[in-house]
Amino acid sequence: LEAFLIMSLNTQKSKELFERSRGLMIEGGSSSSRGPVNYGAYPLFMQRGQGSRIYDVDGNSYIDWLMSYGALPLGHAHPRVVEALCQAAASGSHFATATDIEIEVAEMIQRIVPSAERVRFANTGTEATMAAVRLARGYTGKPKFIKFEGHYHGWYDDYLVSSNPQPLTTLGHRNDPIKIPDSSGLNRHALDDTIVVPWNDLGALERAIDTYRGQIAAILSEGIMANMGIIPPAEGYLQGLQELARKHNILFILDETVTGFRIAAGGCQQYYQLQPDITTFGKALGAGLPVAGIVGRAEVMEALSWGGVLHYGTQNASRIGLHAARASLQVLTEDDGAAFHQIWRIADLLCNGLRELFKELGVAAIVQNVGPMLQILFTERPAISDYREYCQYVDRPRYQRFIWELFKHGVYTTPSATLHSIVSLAHSEQDVEITLAAARKVLAHGTN
Ligand code: PLP
Numbered sequence: 027l028e029a030f031l032i033m034s035l036n037t038q039k040s041k042e043l044f045e046r047s048r049g050l051m052i053e054g055g056s057s058s059s060r061g062p063v064n065y066g067a068y069p070l071f072m073q074r075g076q077g078s079r080i081y082d083v084d085g086n087s088y089i090d091w092l093m094s095y096g097a098l099p100l101g102h103a104h105p106r107v108v109e110a111l112c113q114a115a116a117s118g119s120h121f122a123t124a125t126d127i128e129i130e131v132a133e134m135i136q137r138i139v140p141s142a143e144r145v146r147f148a149n150t151g152t153e154a155t156m157a158a159v160r161l162a163r164g165y166t167g168k169p170k171f172i173k174f175e176g177h178y179h180g181w182y183d184d185y186l187v188s189s190n191p192q193p194l195t196t197l198g199h200r201n202d203p204i205k206i207p208d209s210s211g212l213n214r215h216a217l218d219d220t221i222v223v224p225w226n227d228l229g230a231l232e233r234a235i236d237t238y239r240g241q242i243a244a245i246l247s248e249g250i251m252a253n254m255g256i257i258p259p260a261e262g263y264l265q266g267l268q269e270l271a272r273k274h275n276i277l278f279i280l281d282e283t284v285t286g287f288r289i290a291a292g293g294c295q296q297y298y299q300l301q302p303d304i305t306t307f308g309k310a311l312g313a314g315l316p317v318a319g320i321v322g323r324a325e326v327m328e329a330l331s332w333g334g335v336l337h338y339g340t341q342n343a344s345r346i347g348l349h350a351a352r353a354s355l356q357v358l359t360e361d362d363g364a365a366f367h368q369i370w371r372i373a374d375l376l377c378n379g380l381r382e383l384f385k386e387l388g389v390a391a392i393v394q395n396v397g398p399m400l401q402i403l404f405t406e407r408p409a410i411s412d413y414r415e416y417c418q419y420v421d422r423p424r425y426q427r428f429i430w431e432l433f434k435h436g437v438y439t440t441p442s443a444t445l446h447s448i449v450s451l452a453h454s455e456q457d458v459e460i461t462l463a464a465a466r467k468v469l470a471h472g473t474n
Contacts, residue, residue: 035434039083044068064441075102078452088438091447099310101452106353114349127348144327146320147343151283151308152180154318162244162277164335171244174225176413178253183216191417228266244277249294252284255401256394283308289397313354315347373398373449379462398449435464
């Protein structure tokens, strides 16, 4: 343990690679979140992953709590996934035709997720949610949909709004939020039919439904707010949302890109006992390969048929990705749910350990989590329950400084305070111990 903690971080090769990549790729990589905004001078270039560990190009080893933003529920290079990938690749990676592996994985999803009467495969969470919104509009013939403040569903124009933290003064009244686009270059009318509402507030939702009566195709929601730290739903909130949707003939789209096959085999809808009309999956489904799914009620999903709502994609139902998905879903569901039992046990150890540490050292920080999805929030508040509280009370720069210091002690996770850490099946009690010891060192030295 001590040997792990005194690792001195030589990142010369990462630095040199960044010098090379910044002239080739914008911000040196393929997503702004992997660049300077989160990593400062230069990001760590990663080379290899095994189990709970990730290794950079300079040979430094880290316990990885980022886990590809949740795409690796089994950790890195799980032998069953590796075997499935090798076998599939050796017989041809992708055909873009009908395949039997599609049926197998669709049947598995149907068994695990009862609302999945029909399944359609795509590649990314963005695509799946984009298709879900189009499907809802196509099926209902209504133009508008509700999207919540602080929720992120991908980078498609219609929902790329109010998902970044902003100064409270810019947000407008809680009952009538100002729509703040998260990007320049959006289609000029993209947000006209997007209704932005505060989350965890049934009264606000009911008022919005009332205001736009008869025009709303869908309510689109994350099940756990996972792009503003971690903010769990208030007790009964999601059930109330579902009831309101039913009562007003509005489709309920549950975005489980982040929660699917992660907090429970059947995701949020199993954990909170929901029956959404449409669900989107991504990330964990493909065990590290780009596989996403749009699933839902048969009658609604039928609208995706030819001549109705268009959904194409050369790479849809990636053959190699679906082989990985099958192996991963098998591991996650065999032995009577042993995998999730283990994942939740390690998550509890980590979250409670961090909470005790903050208390002991008098650090103004809390840990919010639902099972294996957790985030440290530097705040004086005892809890953060919505987007506006997050914007007002969470010290994001302090979080980033804390994580950068953790890197030096061999612990890796997202430096973005709006994202979260993830416990996988590969993480062990020893990983928790090392992480807590590292956090103690960083906090005790007062580097923040
Ligand atoms: N929906 C949610 C809730 C997400 O958290 C994300 C990504 O983080 C997406 C959709 C977009 O998924 P992808 O990055 O695969 O396009």
